[in-house]
Amino acid sequence: MANGTSKPEAATQSAKVAPKPDAIDLAIRYGFLTLLFGLLIFFSIFASGFLSAISAVFIFQSVAITGILALGVTCTLVVGGFDLSIGAVATSALMLSAYVMVIWEQNALVAVLACLAMGALVGLVNGFLIVKTKVPDLLATLGMMFLLVGLQRIPTEGRSIATGMTLPDGSVANGIFSPAFLALGRHRFDFVLDRLVPVSVVFLIVIGILVWGFLELTRHGRLMYAIGSNEKAAGLAGTNVNRYKIVAYMISGVLASVGGILMAARLGRGDIASGNNLLLDAVAAALIGYAVLGAAKPNAFGTAIGALFVGILLQGLTMMNVPYYTQDFVKGAVLVVALVFTFYLSQGRSRSGG
């Protein structure tokens, strides 16, 4: 500031008086949420049956697994990284849980723990590749994605896993998906209506709150944001940058495996062809989240809203008889609009404000 006086009153004379919130500011902050409410109202009026508890739960259920994966990838985006392996981790968890129960004939607990451990291990390896061997994040996790997609097919020679299948050595798999495991995908809690809320939705909400709290309220979360904003400065402030980065990839891996477990529990078999769209849907939700409340950076609340936004749009359009094959187009359009919100509009804001 060019003020000669040493009094704080200089602030009021300075040229940097905060600009009054103008139309663009409001559009950046609330534009996306307004759009969301607009959609809700539009579908409530024009799609009969949209405005009901069952429809709402259906929307949540349709985005639950994507949303959980997206919350994981949000953690890696926060530290300035990216995790392309989440989709492969989820399908690997799907195959692993089926393998553990059907072929090794173990119980649900063993299957769940095996999947979580696998997710954590993949995250650890990803993190290690990135911070120790200095492989760029996109390339390291792309390599891991390929590796996992291939690996999950080797034990069964590329076939899906189901009770009664013939194994490569000629014997028959006698294990079954335990009822406790299947309950993760099929049980519904009573809430307002009987058997309304599925387990996956509860998982989404709980995990969403946990990730949000971790990133926004704890010092660990703030340090992760600091790393994403200026890694060198965070390191020079004494932060153990490498450890936080590895933790971020481990969170991402574990959450992706949770998504895989829920998917396996819903399907009830180790289906080799499932989960093709998971990676792109999850990444899209996290990126749409940048636009929510004008954050212009990865954030858990935005990610959850991003996932819901896509779910609402698809549910509404489906109820208005828009054909299923337009879905990816719709998602892409939403993503592009959100990215314009984030990068074009907020860039203009910071220019006029600075």
Add this chain to the structure above:
Amino acid sequence: MQSAAAVITGIRKSFGQNTVLRGVDMTVPNGMVTVLMGANGAGKSTLVKILSGVHAADSGEVTLLGKPYVAVSPANAMRSGVVTVHQSINDGVIPDLDVASNLMLDRLAEPGGGFFLNRRKIQREAREVAAAIGLEVDVKASISDLSLADRQLVAIARAMAHQPRLLILDEPTSSLSAAEADRLFRLIDRFRDDGVGILYISHRMSDIRRIADRIITMRDGQISGTFETDPLDYEAAVQAMLGHRMTEVDIQVPDAGAAVLALNQIRLNEFATPMSMDFHDGEVVAVTGLVGSGKTQLAEILFGISTPHAGEMHLNGQRFKPGSPGDAISSGVFLCPKDRASNAVIGDFDIAGNTALPFFTNYSTLSFLSRSKMHMMANTMIDGLGIVCQSDRDSIGTLSGGNQQKVMVARWLSENCRVLVLDEPFQGVDIKARRDIGRKIRETAEGRATVVMVAELDEALEIADRIVVMSAHTMVGDHRNENIDIGPVLSQVAGKITSHHAGMS
């Protein structure tokens, strides 16, 4: 011949609600160096950007050698004879290309040039350009292999290749050593003798004393003074720039307390002479020396970023061997690094978050951060350092350079420590911010040893009880800052052989 290279009348410029220039009138005469002074945020850079075609003025006129001049783009300005050397080095060079391509870049970008490159012709012309300013680099070398100072000289040489009529230099010496800066000054002298109008923007009094024929000061987007007497009245110029008098800072050198940090036969690299030095409780020591003299390496070994080639350090009498910045911080050794934009500022955080960053543990319960504790601390720091802001929730990016630097210093003053190292804490800040920071460092010096790395001797004299000179990666001088004789200090800075360290240069 026209008497004025450029006449500027009534230039106004706003960015949104932020009015930066409020009607600037000034003249840049031919054959003279006009120094433009102004605190950070006074509008100097905006004025330069209007003249060099980066921004368009909202109103006002510029005439160049008597003809109306409106630059629509930087290339257009350059072709009209307005040549600008920008402060940021990386704006001036392309690291992946070789020196010759960089020097000839504007030629390559000109419309109507041939489609194919004539490599040999380019290299020959580049050699001529380089020779003209005494730049001794291989024109085939890649820019990324050059030192920072050489890159800066390449950027300057590139601008000089254009036969300028109005030459604008925006803090060109900020990363040059004294010898390199001197080479630049001789070059500016030559352009002045050729009758070119030169507008020179700088914070450095030593540069200004060397080069200025006239001084124009800016304050709050307006011209606040023009100084043309012989000799120039520098004090009055500083006063016009700041709105209050530059006072000599009075240093009361206290008696040194107990030794807090001891360096014992430390060698910064395998070629360096070992150095030993004690830093005492309550003492502020300025370590001065040219760019590349080893100041930053010393800061790095103190903070656990790198390890010394040989020797050991003792902190409070205990062996001190930090393995990481986190280690150093928990031992009570803090470093406020140089170059805040890349090493210190967290752009996504507000003032409070930036200040509390290294000590989040102290502001959290069971890992949950307490905003109110952070805000209390941040507000104490804002008052103590006179940080100009709306509140501690302001994003760091909305602050001016000087205020950002205050926040970075506040970060390391917010907790007590045994040793505080500040590497170039006055980099790119105006004199007022510099005084505020210096005063606060001295006020709080009790209970720790303070080490301030500064290249500018003025800054060392302003803040230190003791001035240590570094040259060729070792310490070559140690002076008490009381009735100090500048002569020997300067010759030590310049790397002259002293009796104490005879035999090394």
